Amino acid sequence: MRELADRPEDVPAVFAERFNSGDAAALAQVYEDAALLVPQPGTAVTGAELHVANGRLQGLGVPISVRVRHVYRRGGLALLIVDWVIDGVGREGEVVHVEGTATDVARRGPDGRWRYVIDNPFGTLVLREEPCPPGGSGS
Numbered sequence: 001m002r003e004l005a006d007r008p009e010d011v012p013a014v015f016a017e018r019f020n021s022g023d024a025a026a027l028a029q030v031y032e033d034a035a036l037l038v039p040q041p042g043t044a045v046t047g048a049e050l051h052v053a054n055g056r057l058q059g060l061g062v063p064i065s066v067r068v069r070h071v072y073r074r075g076g077l078a079l080l081i082v083d084w085v086i087d088g089v090g091r092e093g094e095v096v097h098v099e100g101t102a103t104d105v106a107r108r109g110p111d112g113r114w115r116y117v118i119d120n121p122f123g124t125l126v127l128r129e130e131p132c133p134p135g136g137s138g139s
Contacts, residue, residue, distance in 0.1 A: 001026060004113035008078030008106045011114050012066040016084075020063040024055055031116045032107065038120040050119075062088040062096045069101070076108040084121065100125060 001021060005011045011030065018026040028051055031037075038044050039053040057064075063086070070081040085099040103123030106114045 004029060004115065005106075006112065006114070008073055008080060008108075008114045009068055009071045011078075011104075011106045011116060012068055012080065012082045012084075012102075015116070016064050016066045019054070019058055022058060022061070024051065024058060027051075027054055027058065029115075031119070032109070035116050036118050038118075038122065041122055041125050057086060057098070059091075060086070060096050061091040062086050078106045078114070080104040080106060081123075 001023075002014050002017045005014045015027070015030045018030055021027075031050065034046065035050060036044050036046050037050040037053055045053055065085050065087075067083045068080065069083055070079075072079040080102070082102040082104060083099075084102060085097070087097045087099070088095075090096045100122045101124045102119065102121045104116055104120060105118040107117045108114050
């Protein structure tokens with residue numbers, strides 16, 4: 001499995017590889033201990049709730065694909081704009097399609113590795129809009 005990122009632009013690829021591996025512990029390492037995840041617009045979680053939220057998506061058994069759009073770095077902080085999609089057939093045979101454009105913040109740790117400090121997967125979604133639920137068509 002890929003090591004944690006040496007450059008901020010590699011954090012999404014490390015996330016995707018670890019997400020797709022199904023290894024929740026490996027995925028958790030991509031986050032700082034006090035990281036914040038926004039699993040839906042207007043809702044932020046940390047700690048165990050962050051890992052539960054990721055586990056729900058990971059548990060579908062459908063891979064995620066990521067495409068880094070922009071990386072803005074200043075010293076040990078970086079803002080990442082990342083397009084992502086989870087698309088396929090889940091473990092129960094359901095069609096799964098969830099996608100978004102994330103606005104994420106990563107920070108370089110004392111070990112030189114970059115981790116998410118804020119993971120906002122639906123970063124461009126307006127609060128009143130709802131992300132397409134797993135199994136939904138989005139149209």
